[in-house]
Amino acid sequence: MTTTLIEAAYILEGFRGDEPILHRDAALVVVDGKVAEIGDKASLEIRYPDAKRIGNGRTAVVPGxxxxxxxxxxxxxxxxxxxxxxxxxxxxxxxxxxxxxxxxxxxxxxxxxxxxxxxxxxxxxxxxxxxxxxxxxxxxxxxxxxxxxxxxxxxxxxxxxxxxxxxxxxxxxxxxxxxxxxxxxxxxxxxxxxxxxxxxxxxxxxxxxxxxxxxxxxxxxxxxxxxxxxxxxxxxxxxxxxxxxxxxxxxxxxxxxxxxxxxxxxxxxxxxxxxxxxxxxxxxxxxxxxxxxxxxxxxxxxxxxxxxxxxxxxxxxxxxxxxxxxxxxxxxxxxxxxxxxxxxxxxxxxxxxxxxxxxxxxxxxxxxxxxxxxxxxxxxxxxxxPFGESIGRLTPGSNADLVLFDWDAVTYPYQSLDIAFEEVLVQRAKATSVRTVMIAGEIVYENGGFTxxxxxxxLAEIAAQLARPDTGKDQARKALSAAVLPHVKAFYRDNYRLPPRSPHYKMNDQG
Ligand SMILES: [Zn+2]
The missing domain is CATH 3.20.20.140 (Metal-dependent hydrolases)
Structure with missing residues (x-):
């Protein structure tokens, strides 16, 4: 049985309607790939003394x-x-x-x-x-x-x-x-x-x-x-x-x-x-x-x-x-x-x-x-x-697919606390502040590296494979693409109407 205890300043469990279910200064326990519980950090530490510890008081955890x-x-x-x-x-x-x-x-x-x-x-x-x-x-x-x-x-x-x-x-x-x-x-x-x-x-x-x-x-x-x-x-x-x-x-x-x-x-x-x-x-x-x-x-x-x-x-x-x-x-x-x-x-x-x-x-x-x-x-x-409700939230029993953000990195050098957590996350978080990604309880990405x-x-192998010159087949496909393009254009011009203009592209000459 593998157990992980994640300490965090914010844990977004999911939503009740459109209302975020947010836990402050809490911990989340993962047992065998699934979320076991979310609760008070001190009491979870006592109950799971052998758990691997990740996260800290400046971490934010959200569903993957x-x-x-x-x-x-x-x-x-x-x-x-x-x-x-x-x-x-x-x-x-x-x-x-x-x-x-x-x-x-x-x-x-x-x-x-x-x-x-x-x-x-x-x-x-x-x-x-x-x-x-x-x-x-x-x-x-x-x-x-x-x-x-x-x-x-x-x-x-x-x-x-x-x-x-x-x-x-x-x-x-x-x-x-x-x-x-x-x-x-x-x-x-x-x-x-x-x-x-x-x-x-x-x-x-x-x-x-x-x-x-x-x-x-x-x-x-x-x-x-x-x-x-x-x-x-x-x-x-x-x-x-x-x-x-x-x-x-x-x-x-x-x-x-x-x-x-x-x-x-x-x-x-x-x-x-x-x-x-x-x-x-x-x-x-x-x-x-x-x-x-x-x-x-x-x-x-x-x-x-x-x-x-x-x-x-x-x-x-x-x-x-x-x-x-x-x-x-x-x-x-x-x-x-x-x-x-x-x-x-x-x-x-x-x-x-x-x-x-x-x-x-x-x-x-x-x-x-x-x-x-x-x-x-x-x-x-x-x-x-097909995974349905087993992912996309961190309610107990869900798969432990989750992301740990370094909240200091998201909010540095300042973020007003008047702005709600989800607003800051969606509007300011960048991939550079993702610290850890866990899927089915396993850490697959940590501090910029894949485990x-x-x-x-x-990437080196992709670069090496694509560095080769075009093969005869590559050249033939490019030529085919160039040869058919004007006929594809003509097909739509001759058989289809131009799409109607949406309001975004109309002038406002009246009123
Ligand atoms: Zn598509």
Whole structure:
């Protein structure tokens, strides 16, 4: 039995509604990976005399954060793609260098853990090679999280159509000059995994991770345009049979809104409902272009929203109506996605983005509070994973996934005590003041170093692997990306309307 006693000036246990449950000058005891109790330090020291001691009178302890939407390690920008509208980004990303998946996963895990993330919702977008290829990719990613000690909810994307634009692959190929077609057809074939293969991958991984404490598998039906009606039904069926949560990109862009109407004459949320996916196991990723009726339907069905604030800014998706979701009682989680505002995975930074981006003008206009944002990053993020209520809070019995901040470092050289703890934490805490990160009772990060993986060696290996010149295949992919880009642009210009302007970009010439 391993026991740890954490002394702290502040312990944020969780929330009662939106009210933080805060313990002052207290201690938290961890026994065998779980929170045993929170209480008076002196009496806990007597009752647990052999416990390992960490923390001190200037420590703040909070539940570990959940990054509820994550795909890759090295960012598209690092690998050669500028930010574009999402629809063009799919094309520019065709030309990116491939990176060893194990190292790639560790790369972003370093950034996440260092900013207090203890659980990641890893949505793996694609892998070539049928069942074997998908399994190998999944095991590389899961192996990296296992080695670094991070809690992860993993899904391999479920998708069976429209691999580059919002129309059938064969139809799009016909739009291309004849000399470009073979290379894109080859790319489509490489990623043409069947639904049966994808379902088998989910089922195998689900069983493999069933007894793992820190790893779990869920479903990632990727987005309406990527899923045929058959695929939607298959995902709904698997989710029902395995009681597995699902995370779907929904209405990330205005083009996706129009796509749903072209396809089904209805909102994407309505289409998901019609195929049996709108239930308490579903998380809507992005949800930027929803209607009021969509939000009502999500609230009624107990769906979660995952808000990817930075990504929505960077990929010109727009601003999600987060305050409207909150007003209707939808649980909102936070995801950093592939395009964090600093091109990294700093959860503290992302929380501040969410705090600032939805401050509607007007004295009585709604805006998220720091407590709202903290709850999004912990309890609500947890709700989007198979771990549910076992993480995201520090009530006795919960998994001991927690972060120790050096409160002096957060508040130095001065912080008025009139400002509440959660306000100071969300508005001022930086990754540099994270002292210790514990996951399932195990310290995985301490004083800037990882305890289970050699970060310097991993980064050196990534640098060495990517220092090599482009291979012939790399060059061919870059050429393909450049060749298809104008045709992708033309496809949307010819077939889709320009997104309507939001109030943020209109002039105020009247009144
Ligand atoms: Zn995404």
């Amino acid at each position: 954060f959940v990054n509820a939407h994550h795909h890759v390690g090295l960012t598209p920008l690092q690998l050669g793609s500028l930010d574009h509208s999402l629809e063009l980004w799919f094309a520019t990303r065709l030309g990116l260098r491939s990176v060893d998946l194990y190292l790639d996963t560790l790369y972003s895990a370093f950034e996440m853990i260092a900013s207090g993330v203890t659980t990641v919702q890893h949505l793996h977008s694609r892998a070539p090679g049928g069942y074997d290829g998908l399994m190998a990719a999944s095991r590389s990613v899961l192996g990296a999280y296992r080695d670094i000690g991070m809690r992860a909810s993993f899904s391999m994307a479920f998708r069976d159509q429209n691999r580059l634009v919002y129309e059938d692959d064969q139809a799009f190929l016909k739009r291309l000059p004849e000399d470009v077609r073979p290379a894109l057809a080859e790319y489509f074939a490489e990623f043409g995994n069947t639904l049966d293969e994808q379902a088998a991958v989910f089922e195998t991984l689900f069983e493999e991770c069933r007894d793992e404490n820190r790893l779990a598998v869920q479903l990632g039906p990727s987005n309406l345009h990527w899923l045929s009606d058959r695929a939607l039904a298959r995902a709904a069926d698997l989710s029902e049979r395995y009681q597995a949560p699902m995370h779907v990109h929904v209405l990330e862009t205005a083009y996706q809104k129009e796509y749903a109407h072209k396809r089904a004459g209805a909102s994407a949320v309505r289409v998901l409902a019609d195929h049996g996916l709108l239930n308490e196991r579903l998380t809507v990723g992005h949800g930027v272009w929803v209607t009021s009726a969509d939000i009502e339907a999500c609230a009624e069905a107990g769906v979660c929203l995952c808000h990817n604030c930075s990504s929505n800014f960077r990929l010109k998706s727009g601003i999600a109506p987060v305050n409207r979701f909150v007003e209707k009682g939808v649980r909102v989680a936070i995801g950093i996605d592939e395009a964090g505002i600093n091109d990294d995975r700093d959860m503290l930074q992302e929380m501040r983005m969410v705090l600032r981006a939805h401050r509607e003008p007007g004295i009585d206009a709604p805006s998220p509070t720091s407590a709202n944002v903290l709850r999004m990053a912990t309890e609500h993020g947890a709700a989007t994973t 289970k993986v050699d970060r310097d060696a991993v």
